[in-house]
Amino acid sequence: DAGITQSPRHKVTETGTPVTLRCHQTENHRYMYWYRQDPGHGLRLIHYSYGVKDTDKGEVSDGYSVSRSKTEDFLLTLESATSSQTSVYFCAISESAATTSSGNTIYFGEGSWLTVV
Amino acid sequence: SQQGEEDPQALSIQEGENATMNCSYKTSINNLQWYRQNSGRGLVHLILIRSNEREKHSGRLRVTLDTSKKSSSLLITASRAADTASYFCATPSSGNQAGTALIFGKGTTLSVSS
Numbered sequence: 001d002a003g004i005t006q007s008p009r010h011k012v013t014e015t016g017t018p019v020t021l022r023c024h025q026t027e028n029h030r031y032m033y034w035y036r037q038d039p040g041h042g043l044r045l046i047h048y049s050y051g052v053k054d055t056d057k058g059e060v061s062d063g064y065s066v067s068r069s070k071t072e073d074f075l076l077t078l079e080s081a082t083s084s085q086t087s088v089y090f091c092a093i094s095e096s097a098a099t100t101s102s103g104n105t106i107y108f109g110e111g112s113w114l115t116v117v
Numbered sequence: 118s119q120q121g122e123e124d125p126q127a128l129s130i131q132e133g134e135n136a137t138m139n140c141s142y143k144t145s146i147n148n149l150q151w152y153r154q155n156s157g158r159g160l161v162h163l164i165l166i167r168s169n170e171r172e173k174h175s176g177r178l179r180v181t182l183d184t185s186k187k188s189s190s191l192l193i194t195a196s197r198a199a200d201t202a203s204y205f206c207a208t209p210s211s212g213n214q215a216g217t218a219l220i221f222g223k224g225t226t227l228s229v230s231s
Binding site for chain 2: 035
C-alpha cells in the first residue's frame with residue numbers, strides 16, 4: 001500500500017466552523033489531489049498540487065482552499081463548513097501527470113468522513 | 118473537464134459468470150484507467166490502457182479501448198464474490214494544468230453472489 005495517511009478519519013463539525021483535513025505521504029510523489037465522493041456524483045476533484053506551493057482548482061473548488069508547504073503534506077481547508085460539504089474526502093498521490101505517455105497511476109488514501117451538522 | 122460515464126450503474130451476477138462494464142468519455146485522451154473501490158475503502162488502480170492500444174489483459178481482467186467511439190469496456194471473467202466492489206473509469210482532465218489530474222466517472226457497482 002502506498003504510504004498515504006489522512007487525518008482525521010472521521011469528524012463531525014458544526015455549520016460555519018473551519019475544518020482542515022490533512023494528507024501526509026511518504027512516497028515523495030510530486031502530485032497530490034483532493035477528491036470528494038458523494039452518492040450519485042462519484043468522485044469529483046476539488047484541488048490538486050503539482051509541486052510545493054503549486055496548486056490549482058478542480059471542478060468543485062468553491063468553499064475549499066488548499067496548501068502545500070512541504071512535498072509530503074497537502075492540507076484541505078473548508079473555510080466555513082456547510083451541510084453540502086458533508087462527504088467522504090479522499091487524498092491521492094501520483095508521480096506523474098495524467099497525460100504523460102505512461103499515464104499516472106493514482107494512489108488513494110483511505111478517506112476522511114466529514115459530517116457537517 | 119471531461120468525465121467518463123460508466124454503464125450500467127449496477128450489475129448483479131452469480132459467481133463464475135463474466136461481468137462487463139462500459140465507459141464512455143467525451144474528448145480525445147492518451148490513456149484511460151480503471152479503478153476498483155471496496156466498500157468503505159479508497160480506490161485501487163486496476164489497469165491502464167493507452168490510446169494506441171486496443172486491448173489489454175491483466176489476470177482475469179480484459180480492457181478494450183475504442184477511440185473512434187470514445188468508449189472502453191472492462192471485462193472480469195469467472196467472477197468471484199471477492200470481486201464485489203465499485204468500478205470506475207478515469208481519464209485525464211482537459212483544460213487545466215497540462216491535464217494533470219484524473220477525472221472519474223460515477224462508477225458501476227458490481228455485486229457477485231455465491
